Amino acid sequence: MAGSAESGISPDQPITIRATLPWADRVFRRGVSGVAGLVLALFGSIGLFLAYQSIPTFNRYGLSFLTRANWDPELDKVGISSTLLGTFEVAVIALMIAFPVALGTALFISEYSPARIRSLLISLVDLMAAVPSVIYGAWGFFLLMPHAKLVSRWISLYLGWIPIFRVNGDPSSATWAQSRFVNSAFIAGICVSLMIIPIACSVMRGVFAQAPLGEREAAYALGSTRWGMVHTVVLPFGRGGIIGGTMLGLGRALGETIAVLFIISLNFNINFRILQSGFSTISALIANDFGESTKPQLAALFTAGLVLFIITLAVNTGAAVLIGRSRSGAATEI
């Protein structure tokens, strides 16, 4: 209800319109932006508090915190380079498994599945995303590990000449050392991949479903097969969603705690051999050591958390930007 003629003395003068919001609207807008600002401040303060808590660590250890491999608070030697390596190993392995499976499942749901059961499949994927991670962890530890152990052994037997697949000891001996193949980054990666498949899949599927119908039919009209249509229309259209969904999955994989904690037996060696037992990740380290920590150890764990925060924030923001870009643009209007 804006506008009031201040003084209608001269009819030739243009009326100055003062657009004012009603008070209810002002309160509403202030209130809502206040809430949004509060949420923003809350998330900002996560980073600030972690940074504040880790000042003592950086004062004490400096950059060697990032370069040292072993985590020995008793000996006053604390570093996270091996832990960082393990974090990335698990995330990359999870991504190598999750990317093709999520892409294939997304294409299956959006392009190949019968339209009648499509909404059921979509909610099954959503359901899979909602299954608590502690249950995936239990699945990985009790059901997957005994099987994955055999797969690990097979890989190291036949592909052991590739350095990352090598395992100490002789895998072909009659009594192979089973304990060397359990608790490995490979098995943790499989377990984590289960958790990021539904996330990546639902992002990808959402973008594929938006591929313009006109272009799909144009491809068919030119005599394309279904794969030809997918290859030339859906995949190029959904590229942003594919990358964004994968990065979102990567962000989750970097921070996954419980599932890794089930598989892991903490070990702070620089271990490039992904099939071999013994690795550590930042989140597992924090969750494992937090209970029985003294004050300086706590500070070191907070610093590890800060590093994880920065890494995942970078990855997730990149993903959000990419997904947003693919949603808003790149589409040809028909």
Added chain:
Amino acid sequence: MSTQSPPITTEVEIVSVAEQAPIDRPDVPIPLRKISADEILSVVGALLGSFCLVWVLFDYVLPFGGGLGFIVSWYFAFLALYAGITGLSHPRPVVIDRVMGAVFIGMGLLVGFVLVTVVVYTTLQGRDVLPHWNFFTQPASAGSLRGPYNKGGISNIIMGSLIQVSIAVGISFPLGIGTAVFMTEVGGAFSRVVRTVVEAMTALPDLLAGLFVYAVLILKFHGHRNGFAVSVALAVTMTPIVARSAEVALRVVPGGLREAGQALGASNWQTVRRIVLPTATPGLVTALILSIARGIGESAPLLIVSGFTTFANYNPVDGQPMNSLPLYIFECLKSGEPREIARGFAAAVVLLFIVFFLFAITRFLARQKVTTR
């Protein structure tokens, strides 16, 4: 080309083409939705052939074993045979099309298979405990975790989870809905910043929420590891989920409705309160339930801010720890004691059931919305 059913999704008139360009073939309409015998038989043939081939290889020739390896090898042999069979009578694009189709369907089946094994395995492991009714009615302190199944249960654990999640919902729902309303109804440059941050925070490692709450509530204000600290940690992880799904629900409210309201002289606030929010209610309820489903299974922050106990404690703000389902499951499963593990799996079944039940409600609501429109 003609044997392959063109998967055109809309009804297309294909009559007029035949009149212009006479083809020497008779005018038979192409069956649009029928699957030809060739397609079915080549799939069945490839499946059987590859099964037999892999069976012979596995049992007599190659030194590997194990059910997992068999299925993987079978799948790859199937793909190869399928490509070969199709290649006998079809050009290359059709071969590629069918093989890619088989690959994608295989991926879908794999994911479905994993989901089924997760549910079935969990249920099977907990089957010895679940028939004991006391598991649901007695608190965990009524019996030893390692003792016989007819004493002790998880009633206090379930209650703990419900109390913690309720408080978390009480915090995160207003914050999330407010943020969503800001993003959709107010807009501006600031809302883009908020949206980007909220999207990035959706995937924030849950563990960090626990660290944050520990640093703020427990270190700064000398609090305890109690139920309230857990609730705040859960709220931090749930808020971005609520905000994002509520934003989706608000965005599908047609802009015409808002404009109609404002054309009738309603203020921004009145439009939101009387038009936008009521229209979006089913979507908002879905957002609420989804966030509850996520929150109740959240386990990482609990390792930091919650304490493990078997004793019942329904007061979230006193100095005593308050246990909840995910933490109970984790501690039981990591214990290495067979009976404790079985209890952990039984509690996992309860948790799965709660999550599935919440999900079923959202599906039901979604269907309601479609039919009333």
